[in-house]
Structures are given as structure tokens and as C-alpha cells.
Amino acid sequence: RKEVEQDPGPFNVPEGATVAFNCTYSNSASQSFFWYRQDCRKEPKLLMSVYSSGNEDGRFTAQLNRASQYISLLIRDSKLSDSATYLCVALSNTGNQFYFGTGTSLTVIP
């Protein structure tokens, strides 16, 4: 079983829509979680860190459910520029290995 699993999508949504991605992790001892954004043929870039129950940054909200071992990312009022692949990441309980999901593809349609 993979350490981190995501629905690969693709998610195709109209501009202005709200879209949510879920990600599950297998190691209940994982302490920290992150969402990265990756544009086609580019490097991943940090979108949000999720250290406790969750946090919000503008149109983006990340939530952590430790009981069910999943992390979610909510994007409100989608923009064309939000089109990308979103990677879910879990940090091992030893604090030195990061496990990446395979990513969820989002396309925002005009």
C-alpha cells in the first residue's frame, strides 16, 4: 500500500466553482502534511502546510482529519490559473522522509 494516495482526477471545473481534493495517508504516526502545486514540466511549489487540524490561506483551505487519516484541500472561486496538479505530502514520524502522492490534476475551464 502506498504511503499517500490521491484521486488522480482529472477534475474539470468551471471558473468560479469550488473544488475539493482528498488525500489519505497510511502511517498514523505522520506528523506534518503539505499541499504542493505542480505546473506541467515544472518543479513542485509549496501551496500550504497543514500542521494541526487545518488552515486557510485566501481561497485555499486545507484540513486534516487524523481519526480518518486524510487531508483535504478546498479551492473556492476557482481561477484559470489554478489549473495544475496538486500533490499531497506526508512527513514521516521520524521527520526526515517525505512521501508524495501521485497528484490530482485540476483544469479550470473558462
Place this chain on the structure above:
Amino acid sequence: DAGITQSPRYKITETGRQVTLMCHQTWSHSYMFWYRQDLGHGLRLIYYSAAADITDKGEVPDGYVVSRSKTENFPLTLESATRSQTSVYFCASSGGGTSTNSYEQYFGPGTRLTVT
């Protein structure tokens, strides 16, 4: 320039050749990482380093060698390249320590390696 850089950006090599990918960061981050990214697998950790002269294996270390004689550099060497090592390689760094942002990783632009 500040940040994290990788070289070369593109490389084509033949099976059996040795090739070294370079990574350089200017933040004095403690941790550095090498990943490969392949379709269907996402990013997989090859090796990481917690500090100069300290390295450790990740998920897929076979066929790779790393060193870290200086904090800012973390080269990755494919000792005898194979076709299965054709991939996009990303280097990353993070600050380490105990602050809440110490585990945030920052990635280089990647090296696209093709082994023929």
C-alpha cells in the same frame, strides 16, 4: 542568484555511462533531498542529507550515489546509467530545526535525464 539550482537541465547519456547531476542551494538549509518523478509513481525519494557529510537512503537508492562535502551542494551520481533511470530528477532543500516552517521543502527546476 538566491535559491536552489540544478545542472544540467537536460541530459542524454548512454547505458553504462556515469553521470552526475548537480544541486546547489544558497539558503544554508540543513536538509537536502533528491527525488525522481515518473508517470504513475509520483515523486520518490532517492537520497537525503541532514547536514554536510550526513546522507541516508530514501525509497529508491539503488544505482545512485550521493555526497555532501559542503552544505550548499548535493550532487547525485548514477554510477552506471540504465534505461530505467530515465526520469525527471528534482533536488529540494528544507531548513530543518524545530520551527513550524522548518519542514517546508523548496525544489529546484529539475533535470530531465534520458538514458539511451
